[in-house]
Amino acid sequence: MNTFRFIFPFLCAFFCQPAVFAESTEKVNGVATGVLKVPDRDVQYADKEHLPQWKTDWDQARALYRQGKVGSALVQYELLLQNKNTIEEARWEYTSLLIQEKRWQTAAKELDTLLAREPGNRKYLFARAQVALEGGRAEQAVKLYGQLYEGSPSGDGALVALTGLIAAFDKLGNREAQLPLLEQLLLRKPNNVELLKQAGRLAFELGQWEKTVNLLSKPLQDAPDDIDMLRLVAKAQERLGNVEQAAYHWQQLVALLPGDVEANSWLSKYYRERGNSEMALEHLERQLRVTPGYVDLILTAARLHNQMARPGQALNYYSLYLDLVPEDKKVVEERNRTRKALAADLVTLVEHKKVQQLWQDLKLVTGDREGVYLEMAERFRQEGKERELTEVLLVLYQQFPSDRQIYFELVSLLEEQGRFDEIEKL
16 A cells, blocks of 8 residues: 655654554455455554544544444444545545445445556556446446456456456346356366356357257266256256257256156156156156146046056046136046046946945045046936946935935936835835
């Protein structure tokens, strides 16, 4: 830091010794700022007997900061600079506190004042670039960080300038400019996984899928359980037409995250296209456990169960779907066909007088027992099998005693068969 000398009439010369500053740990948009905080000691002054007011004010500002009274310290610095506006160290300390408190507009004005006196001071320029970036002046930040980087591409602060330039282009939404800068940064930090992922993601968004794979293949080998990289490489491989490679990575991902909706969705479609209904259904039902109200998935699950000759489970999913979309007549017809198919498989049990036991056993097969029994009843009506129809209706009436349609039909059937004692029990 520069040493200032002041000459006052009738006073002996004095000097301010260089202050030791602690580096700020704050980062802005991922960019290390390098801004320095207030020193932890008082201002050094040669003439102990004749202390000027500005020295007292400055000491008071620093003391307030050390006590954690940042707001009061800022006020004290403002009073100091009003009375003595030529002390650049004090203005820099004040500016550092403004940046710490994220008062970007005021910090920008103070930095402009400092830069008017020392336009080439890189410390001030870095701080000005940071303030522009955080204060919503991304174009100005691009210009300043660009100048700093071009002025010393391999010197101190080059990494900060390059990182700041990338962040500024990100604020502007200029991805095309970001990617080559990220690749320059990777030359300096080739093993930085976060940078590799950032570059890989950006390359993917720009349609450079092969570059995504090239950037992430090696780090993915080193960290095969990295979810972000697995997802990105899987998508890039799919875009490149390498479907089997994509499937391999999606499988790795669901092994780590069994409920991942995106991975299970992709794999379910992948297996359906290859005629593997069992695996397609496994991944689809994993999705449904996470997103149970997704009607398209519910309907697909019903149809897959049907394809696999599992009418009971298919009826469960049809019921769920029609609870949500009751007006879908096409699906109502699908459900009815499935009921009929299951009912056709079960009529022999009714014919062998096992209708009561069937109702209990059917609970393990499907939740749509009523629908299946109604289909069996309709089948027996059409075939004129009144005794079997009666047995089915008796079971249904036991379950739904308030159903008057079943009651009247059942009474009529029992009368025709002379089963009057059973009518009295209804």
